[in-house]
Amino acid sequence: MGVVLYRAFGVSLSRLRNGVLYGLGVGMVVLVAFAIPVSMAVIAPAAAGLVSEDPSMAAPRPEPAVAITDSAISHAIWGVTAGTVATALTRRLGANYRCHRCDIEFSKRPTYAEHVSRMHGSGAPLLRRILVLGGGYAGIGVLRRLQREFEDSVDTSITIVSEDNFFLSTPLLAEMATGHVEPRHISTPIRTFCRRARYYHASVESIDLDGRSVMIRRTVDGKAVEMRYDHLVLALGGQTNYYGNSSVEEHALTIRTLEDALALRNRIITMLEGADQEDGAAEQESMATFVVVGGGFSGVETAGAIHDFVTESAERYYRNIEPSAVRVVLVSAGPILPEIGELGPYAERAMGRRGVEIIKGAKLVEASPHAATLDNGKIIPCMTIVWAGGVRASPVVAALDAEHGAGGRVSVNECLQVAGRPEVHALGDCAHLVNARTGRPYPPTAQNAIRQAAVAAHNVASAVRGRGSQRRFDYASAGSMAMIGRRDGVAVLFGLRLRGVLAWLLWRNYYLSRLPSAEKRLRVAIDWLVDLYVPSDVTRLGNILDRRRRP
Incomplete structure (x- = not known):
């Protein structure tokens, strides 16, 4: 109809x-x-x-x-x-009227007709070009708001470029790696968001701020393509920061991408399979030991998820593994979860009761296929190291001709504009902005990226329409939360401290609500419901191996 x-x-x-x-x-x-x-x-x-x-x-x-x-x-x-x-x-x-030549659609027929006349009639069209780089929380958040703003503006083009053709709910990666949710349930094709925008599946090679152009390289054939813009949104996210330690970069796994999570899941199951077949006590313990480095949210949640998955799987499926051989070690240079203050010690105690070994005040100085060496001289025999120690900007962002902050992030003002470049907005993990309330940079979290996206989209729209009004980003976090194990968590919400099952439920409900569609929310909710009653699955996902050298 x-x-x-x-x-x-x-x-x-x-x-x-x-x-x-x-x-x-x-x-x-x-x-x-x-x-x-x-x-x-x-x-x-x-x-x-x-x-x-x-x-x-x-x-x-x-x-x-x-x-x-x-x-x-x-x-x-x-x-x-x-x-x-x-x-x-x-x-x-798909009743929206789509221009297949431009790969965009409109909700009104008159707007579509005007688009065809302007773009495909005689004469060269004059367009205001908005280019969004990145498909994470920041980039997709800006894209969706700009599409609503310019839905019926045929003189404005919106383009988004992302190396991955899907949006990934990164806070759920540890859940995915340990089998609580399915990979495709936390990843959403970027094209499902692109009604009024055009998507390019490509990597960003370089950015010329003076020439207002971006060089991208298509994934399908490696062809270089130059894209020009009038307004640029930098939301390229970040990369793992190894702080110059080549041994960690070579031998440690990470937990930032979907590929990382799949590789980690396969490594865990491979180690359990090998340990079950090993008769030597020392060799079995080395295979069944998992070292996670990083005492922040990512490291703590990963360590808790790995511990629950490994101990449950070993007890149910790998009966030849001695329970004492299974170890999950969390290494942190400072206190555990400093972002949540007084609840950090509770998280440490709770994880300790579960069996997670926590080593504070130590740094990983060397990683090898068979051991992790700390700066306090301690050597942990293991064949799996997970690095969750920090984030830095991508090389493309770090190479920009602009002022930079810690980790190579590009410095921006309170309106999220790059200094001296009012047509360039940066946000998310690639932007360095000091919080005027605390005097410290905003942390690279999904929560901040979501809030920054609303401000950046408003400011870009104002600049395109010539209104001149720029909104400032001044966000006081409503709280922080972390899941530290099965049915256990910690949270600080509006000054209220929560822990245990209630904090765990709050964590799950919050990130369930942040999924981009009702379909994904339903699928993840079903995954979690099934997980309450069905034991962990130890199916190894085909031949997806980690990108680094096998142990």
């Missing part, structure tokens, strides 16, 4: 407002043209006949006005429901 209405009258039901109005209209038409006449001409006489034959069936009759009001309300509810369903089906069937 949505397609028919659009083709015949130019009415698009892909907008919820139009769908609801359409449903209400249909409901009222059905009421006036069908329900009332049938009630008066058919139902009422038939009821009167039945009562005349059997007086016991008589019942009080409501006033006509009351009866019509009740019927109108029921038809309105039916209409709103039908209109909402029509909108959902219209979006699913």
Whole structure:
């Protein structure tokens, strides 16, 4: 029906407002043209006949006005429901008018017609070009807001470039690596967001701020393509910071990408399979020992998830592994979870009770295929090291002709603009911005990236439209939370300290709500529900091996 209405009258039901109005209209038409006449001409006489034959069936009759009001309300509810369903089906069937040459779509036929005339008619079109680099929380957040802002502006083009063709919910990577959720349930194709924008599956090679151009390299064939812009959004995220330690870079696994999580899962299962076949006590313990480096959110959550997965799997499936041989060691240069203050010691105690060994005040100085060496002289025999020790900007961002902060991040002002480049906005892990409240840089977290995306999108839209109003980013975190094991967590929310099952539920609900679509939220919720009653799966995912040398 949505397609028919659009083709015949130019009415698009892909907008919820139009769908609801359409449903209400249909409901009222059905009421006036069908329900009332049938009630008066058919139902009422038939009821009167039945009562005349059997007086016991008589019942009080409501006033006509009351009866019509009740019927109108029921038809309105039916209409709103039908209109909402029509909108959902219209979006699913793609009734939005799409320009296949430009790979973008519009919700109104007049806008589409104007686009065709301007872009594909005679003469060179004059466009205001917005280029978004990066497909994480920051980049996708900006993209979605800009598309809403310029949905009917045919003189504005929006392009997004990302090396991965999916958006990844990175806080759930540890859950994915240990089998609590499926990989595709925490990853969403970027093209599902691109209604008004065009997507390029490519890596960013270089950025010329003076020439307002970006050189990208297509993934499919490696071809270099130059893209020009009028407004640039830098949201390229970050990379693992090894702090110049080549042995750690060569031998340690990381937990920043979907590939990292898959590689970690395969490594854990491979080590358990090998330990189960090993008769030597020392060799078995080395295979069943997992060292996680980093006392922040990522390191703590990864260590907790690995411990639960390994101990449960060893007990259920790998009966030849001695329980005492299984070790999960968390190494931290400072205190555990300093971001949550007084709850850090609780997290340390809780993880210790579960069996996680915690070594504080130590740094990893050397990693090898068979051991982790700390700066305090301690050597831990192990064949799996997970590095969660820090983040730095990508080489492309670090090479920009601009002022930089810690880790190579590009420095921005409170409006998220690069100094001296008002047409360039940077946010997320690649931006360095000092919090005026604390005097420290904003941490590279998903929470900050989500908030910065709203500010950056508003400021870019204002600049494109020539309004000149720039919003400042001044965000006081409502709290922090971490999952430290199965049904256990810590959280600080508006000054309230929570721990245990309640904090664990809060963590799950928050990150469930941050998934980009109802479909993904439903899939992850089902994964978690099944995980409550079904033991961990130790299926090794094909031949996806970690990118580094096998032990």
